[in-house]
Amino acid sequence: MHSQDVIERLSSSHDFLALTRQYPDFLPEAQFVISPNGHDINVVVTDTGIISFDPVTKHVDNQSAKDIVLSCAVHGNETAPIEICDALIKSLFKGELDLSHRTLFLFGNPDAINNGTRFIEENMNRLFMGAHSKAPGLVNKERKRAKQLEDVVTQFFEQGSNNHNIHYDLHTAIRGSYHQKFAVYPLLHGDKTWQKSQFEFLLACGIDTVLLSESTTTTFSYFSSTTFDADAFTIELGKVKPFGENKQSDFEQAHNTLARLISGADMQLKPYDASQFNIFTIHQTINRHHEAFSLSFDDDVKNFTPFAKGDLLATDGDVKHVAQQDGEAIIFPNANVAIGQRALLTVVKTDIEPV
Ligand SMILES: O=C(O)CCC(=O)N[C@@H](CCC(=O)O)C(=O)O
Numbered sequence: 001m002h003s004q005d006v007i008e009r010l011s012s013s014h015d016f017l018a019l020t021r022q023y024p025d026f027l028p029e030a031q032f033v034i035s036p037n038g039h040d041i042n043v044v045v046t047d048t049g050i051i052s053f054d055p056v057t058k059h060v061d062n063q064s065a066k067d068i069v070l071s072c073a074v075h076g077n078e079t080a081p082i083e084i085c086d087a088l089i090k091s092l093f094k095g096e097l098d099l100s101h102r103t104l105f106l107f108g109n110p111d112a113i114n115n116g117t118r119f120i121e122e123n124m125n126r127l128f129m130g131a132h133s134k135a136p137g138l139v140n141k142e143r144k145r146a147k148q149l150e151d152v153v154t155q156f157f158e159q160g161s162n163n164h165n166i167h168y169d170l171h172t173a174i175r176g177s178y179h180q181k182f183a184v185y186p187l188l189h190g191d192k193t194w195q196k197s198q199f200e201f202l203l204a205c206g207i208d209t210v211l212l213s214e215s216t217t218t219t220f221s222y223f224s225s226t227t228f229d230a231d232a233f234t235i236e237l238g239k240v241k242p243f244g245e246n247k248q249s250d251f252e253q254a255h256n257t258l259a260r261l262i263s264g265a266d267m268q269l270k271p272y273d274a275s276q277f278n279i280f281t282i283h284q285t286i287n288r289h290h291e292a293f294s295l296s297f298d299d300d301v302k303n304f305t306p307f308a309k310g311d312l313l314a315t316d317g318d319v320k321h322v323a324q325q326d327g328e329a330i331i332f333p334n335a336n337v338a339i340g341q342r343a344l345l346t347v348v349k350t351d352i353e354p355v
Pocket residue numbers: 075125126171172173174175184219221234331332333334
């Protein structure tokens with residue numbers, strides 16, 4: 001495959017996901033201009049799963065410019081976000097969607113998409129903030145890919161307007177959830193504080209539940225939030241399902257709101273009203289340290305299930321982890337994580353005043 005082949009394939013099929021899945025390891029760089037609505041858009045394919053769209057004719061002034069990263073498939077089997085990004089990319093090619101803001105789309109882990117699994121060797125969403133290169137170094141494809149994604153995002157934001165950086169990292173959760181859609185707001189540093197406008201955006205996507213992280217992490221959204229001052233979230237849009245099994249209506253609000261964001265259309269946001277949100281703070285992060293690790297509850301127990309103070313949550317070797325407060329709820333329980341990794345979060349309700 002040569003650059004010209006990439007350009008020809010995309011010009012005729014508009015299907016960057018298919019091209020990515022056919023060539024999960026490598027695509028040659030390609031740069032070309034499309035004018036689906038008479039407005040030139042500069043398209044750059046950097047590699048497999050990495051494509052950006054830049055409006056040559058600016059529709060917005062510099063003060064309103066946004067540089068937007070939409071990533072999906074950082075976990076390969078989380079298909080609904082892949083379908084949303086795929087649809088947005090096709091709409092841009094076909095001219096069904098206008099483009100007002102530079103937008104970078106990332107299909108994070110093409111091999112894992114094809115494999116239908118969360119990852120191949122290592123969970124990529126623990127490899128950002130340079131973790132990819134810490135011991136044992138760039139020893140597998142996921143580590144190399146995490147580094148490449150960091151580099152691409154760095155270049156994208158550095159070449160942008162630096163006016164308003166945005167990164168929504170789209171996921172779906174392994175378990176069902178009492179709150180179907182929710183976002184993780186990464187820890188904010190310095191005088192940065194939670195943004196009302198972002199809560200309004202989330203609500204327009206159908207997300208009324210937000211978990212405030214209180215620790216540094218090595219996730220993709222934390223990387224963009226911390227390094228580029230981006231409004232960045234991990235966004236959980238529902239439950240993991242294979243391709244073809246996602247109910248489109250469940251994702252319509254998120255899809256339409258992202259489309260409006262990219263196109264510069266009126267976002268139709270409702271003014272922030274705290275009573276419309278469930279806001280939690282992350283209370284315990286329970287990592288697995290022993291081979292013998294078990295959760296105290298079944299696989300069908302949903303995210304946000306509350307426990308009573310003293311209830312056993314997990315046993316890690318000889319250590320027993322219990323709920324420390326009444327109503328402490330579980331998130332992302334997974335007994336099968338690698339040793340040293342996060343096996344469970346707990347959250348408790350909180351109130352905040354975003355600005
Ligand atoms: O459902 C699960 O157990 C995991 C869903 C998922 O992939 N969640 C992200 C959250 C990242 C964050 O904390 O910002 C992850 O575990 O990577």
